[in-house]
Amino acid sequence: MIEFYNVSTPGKNYPILKQITLNINKGEFVYLIGKTGAGKTTLLRMIYMDLLPSQGNVIVDKFSSSNIKRRQIPLLRRKVGVVFQDFKLLPDRNVYDNIAFALQVIGARRREIKSRVLSVLTQVGLNHKRYHMPELLSGGEKQRVAIARALVNEPFILLADEPTGNLDPDASRDIVELLEKINKGGTAVCMATHNYELIRVAPHRIIVLDNGQIRQELSPDNLKKLH
Amino acid sequence: MNLLFFMKEGFIGLKRARLSAVISVVSLCLALTLIGIFSLAGLNLKDVVYRFYKEIEIEVFLDPSITDQQVSSLQKKIMDYSQIRSVTFISREQALQEFQEIFGEDIQKVLKENPLPPSFRIILKPSFSTPDGVENVSAEISTLKGVQDVIYQKEIIRFLHKYLTLGITIATIIIFSLLIVITILVINTIRLTIHARRNIIQIMKLVGATNYFIKGPFIFEGIFQGALGGLLSSGMIWATSQAVKQIIFPELVIQNYVYLFIIAGGIFLGLTGSYLSVNKYLHY
Numbered sequence: 001m002i003e004f005y006n007v008s009t010p011g012k013n014y015p016i017l018k019q020i021t022l023n024i025n026k027g028e029f030v031y032l033i034g035k036t037g038a039g040k041t042t043l044l045r046m047i048y049m050d051l052l053p054s055q056g057n058v059i060v061d062k063f064s065s066s067n068i069k070r071r072q073i074p075l076l077r078r079k080v081g082v083v084f085q086d087f088k089l090l091p092d093r094n095v096y097d098n099i100a101f102a103l104q105v106i107g108a109r110r111r112e113i114k115s116r117v118l119s120v121l122t123q124v125g126l127n128h129k130r131y132h133m134p135e136l137l138s139g140g141e142k143q144r145v146a147i148a149r150a151l152v153n154e155p156f157i158l159l160a161d162e163p164t165g166n167l168d169p170d171a172s173r174d175i176v177e178l179l180e181k182i183n184k185g186g187t188a189v190c191m192a193t194h195n196y197e198l199i200r201v202a203p204h205r206i207i208v209l210d211n212g213q214i215r216q217e218l219s220p221d222n223l224k225k226l227h
Numbered sequence: 228m229n230l231l232f233f234m235k236e237g238f239i240g241l242k243r244a245r246l247s248a249v250i251s252v253v254s255l256c257l258a259l260t261l262i263g264i265f266s267l268a269g270l271n272l273k274d275v276v277y278r279f280y281k282e283i284e285i286e287v288f289l290d291p292s293i294t295d296q297q298v299s300s301l302q303k304k305i306m307d308y309s310q311i312r313s314v315t316f317i318s319r320e321q322a323l324q325e326f327q328e329i330f331g332e333d334i335q336k337v338l339k340e341n342p343l344p345p346s347f348r349i350i351l352k353p354s355f356s357t358p359d360g361v362e363n364v365s366a367e368i369s370t371l372k373g374v375q376d377v378i379y380q381k382e383i384i385r386f387l388h389k390y391l392t393l394g395i396t397i398a399t400i401i402i403f404s405l406l407i408v409i410t411i412l413v414i415n416t417i418r419l420t421i422h423a424r425r426n427i428i429q430i431m432k433l434v435g436a437t438n439y440f441i442k443g444p445f446i447f448e449g450i451f452q453g454a455l456g457g458l459l460s461s462g463m464i465w466a467t468s469q470a471v472k473q474i475i476f477p478e479l480v481i482q483n484y485v486y487l488f489i490i491a492g493g494i495f496l497g498l499t500g501s502y503l504s505v506n507k508y509l510h511y
Contacts, residue, residue, distance in 0.1 A: 048433070071437070078435035088430055092243040104236075105436035107229065153435065 001026045001188065002047060002157065007056035009042060011212075016042045018212045019056070024190055026156070029183045031199055032192040034209035040192035043209065044159045047190070048080045049073050061156065078106055081150025081158040081187075085165035087142045089134040089149075095121070096130040099149045106153065116152055124148045124178060140171030147178060157188040164195055176202050229443065237447025240424075247420035248452060254416045255456025255493055256463065258409035263464040263489045265405060267481065269398035274480050276391040280356035283384060287347040287368055288376040291319070298345065301373050305347065310355035310364050315348045322346065344375060358385045410496060417449060417500030418507070428508045438509050445505040446498060453497020457490035464489065 002024040009017045017039045024030050032040045045051040046058050049068060058065040063076045089098050096117055103113045121127040124144040134142055143163055150158055160179065164172035176191075176198050183189045193199070199206065203220035241248045287305075289298065298316060305314050317325070322343035327333055335341050351364060361384055365377045421428075431441045464485065472479040 074432075074435045074437045076435075077433060082433050088426065088433075090427060090430065101430070102434035104232065105431050105434055105440050107232075107440070149434065 001061060002190075003057075003059040004043075004046070005057045005059075007046065007053045007058055009046070009051060009053050009055075016212050017046075017053075020212075020214055021056075022207060022214060022217075024157070024188060027183070027186050027188050029180065029189045029202075029204035030191070031204055031206045032190060032209060033194070033196070033199070033206060034215075036194075038209040039212045040209055041161055042212075044082070044161050044190065044192060047157070047159055048077055048082055078153050079155050079157075081147075081153065081155035083143065083146045083150050083158070083160045083163050085162040087134075087146045087166075089142055089145055091134055094131050094133050095126060095137070095145050098134065098145055099152050102149045102152050117148075120148045120152045123151065123182075138171070139167045140174055143167065143171075143175050144178065147175075147182070151182065151187070155187065157190060158182060160189065160191040162192055162194065164193065164198065169197075172198055173201060229440075233443035233447045236444035237449075237451055240444055240448040241451055244420060244424060247423055248448075251413075251416050251420055251452045251497075252456045252459065255413055255453060255496060256459040258405075258413055258496075259457055259460035259489050259493055260463045260467075262402065262405055262409060262492070263460060263485055264467060265398060265402045266485055266488070267464065267468060267479075269395065269402060270482060270485070271476075271478075271480055272391070272394050272398060275478075276395065277353055279387060279391070280353040281350070283351060283356045283361060283379070285349040285351070285361060285365055285368070285377060285379045287349060287374055288378070289345045289347070290373050290375050291344045293345060293373050297373050301371060302347065304371065305349065305368060308364065308367070310351050310360060311349060312352045313350045317346045317348060319343055319345050356384075358388050410499075413496045414500040414503060417452070417497065418504035421445060421501065421504040421508070425508050428505065432509075441509060442502065442505050445501045449497035449499075449501025450494055451497070452501075453493035453495065454490060455493075456497070457493025460493065461486040461489050 004020045004022045007017055007020045020039075020043065032043060034040055042051060046053060046065070047060055049058070049060070049063070049065060052058075052065050052068075060076060061079055063072060068076070090101065093101070099117045099120060100113050103116060108116070118127065118130075121130055124147055126141060126144050126148065129137065129141065134145065137145065143166075147158070147160075147163075158179070163179075164175050167175060172195060179189050179191060180202055205220065206218040208215045208218065289301070293301075302314055302316060305311060319341050322345070323335060323341050326343060334343075349364070349368070351360060355361075355364070358381070361379055362381070365379060368374060369377045428441055465481075468479060468481045472481075
């Protein structure tokens with residue numbers, strides 16, 4: 001479903017990613033770990049083709065970085081949900097409108113928008129706060145709204161870039177539980193994180209990035225090697 | 228459906244980013260008002276010049292012994308000149324009557340005869356009423372048979388033409404300089420308001436909106452801002468021109484198309500500004 005073949009991308013003084021080759025399968029849950037600057041965010045950006053490799057090839061579903069056209073990138077992004085550490089919610093509209101926005105911009109009809117927004121809000125447990133403005137929500141709730149917005153287009157993969165970075169331990173655990181629940185529903189999840197405790201609570205395949213290269217891959221059974 | 232969505236989002240965008248919208252509308256309004264006022268001043272100056280040119284007269288004195296037949300053939304010949312708008316024949320009797328009306332004296336009684344020759348009063352087409360144009364026509368007419376003398380107010384025409392031309396040139400330079408400066412300023416202001424909302428554009432891109440869908444609401448927002456700025460500016464120009472008309476210059480001519488030009492200019496600036504600015508954030 002997602003394949004990296006010998007992918008490199010240049011940075012200012014040194015390559016950000018160096019000859020990365022990896023696969024993420026359909027419905028899989030993958031952690032991406034590594035120090036700040038290891039290349040986690042860059043790797044995620046390559047999946048939603050915000051960044052194209054200077055060398056090698058990234059294949060996401062039926063799209064390939066080597067021949068994707070600019071006008072096809074929005075079509076790819078409708079199949080890839082993305083959430084960030086800073087939530088990136090629109091502060092000027094309520095929870096419902098923040099999620100509906102993702103459907104409006106792809107030209108969905110009003111009736112369809114309503115039913116899909118309410119359904120995804122129920123999924124993240126925030127139906128009762130649909131008319132709240134983002135500033136009135138806790139960090140965990142904001143991240144749930146961001147996840148709901150990423151999910152509303154029914155993507156095949158959810159990319160989460162440090163989604164618990166701004167959250168307390170309880171809220172972080174709730175978010176990971178929610179991501180696991182989403183994963184069980186068939187959506188693949190690729191989560192970049194620093195928080196090894198969470199990985200121990202919800203163990204899945206781990207890709208360790210170091211200085212732009214994959215240092216090792218760990219299966220959930222090999223968590224002891226994680227330090 | 229999309230168009231309605233763009234319009235609605237554009238309108239909501241105005242409400243959501245009230246402060247930046249107000250800044251854009253005010254700068255647009257002031258900029259357009261300046262252009263409008265200078266345009267009106269330029270147009271009125273041009274109108275004054277046109278009226279002055281319409282009144283430039285060349286007097287052609289004819290041989291007193293000229294026959295009626297020769298007069299009509301000469302008049303026909305002069306009318307054939309492409310530069311000439313009208314030729315009026317003034318007979319000796321009419322000239323005497325006019326002299327009496329102007330000076331209040333019966334010159335015929337004093338001199339025992341009418342000394343005034345018959346004449347033509349010639350008015351040129353405004354485009355030929357320049358000092359050189361008047362001089363050329365006068366020179367040509369003075370060579371015609373039956374013409375005794377050709378006179379016109381040479382020095383006044385030269386003086387006024389020089390200063391009116393200078394005035395119009397200065398007004399035109401000011402208007403064009405203003406247009407350039409104001410276009411840059413307004414587009415920059417709109418760019419700043421869009422820069423402040425680059426997060427929205429980033430989120431739109433992330434959720435898979437096409438460029439066309441991202442641009443739409445911003446372009447409509449720009450159009451609304453431009454139209455609003457143009458309308459307010461038209462109101463200010465109207466109020467200013469009414470005041471000028473009543474207090475300083477009652478002959479002020481206010482062409483209605485200036486208002487249309489101002490509103491259209493506002494819409495154009497708003498549209499161009501938002502289009503260029505939003506494009507800056509659309510690279511994938």
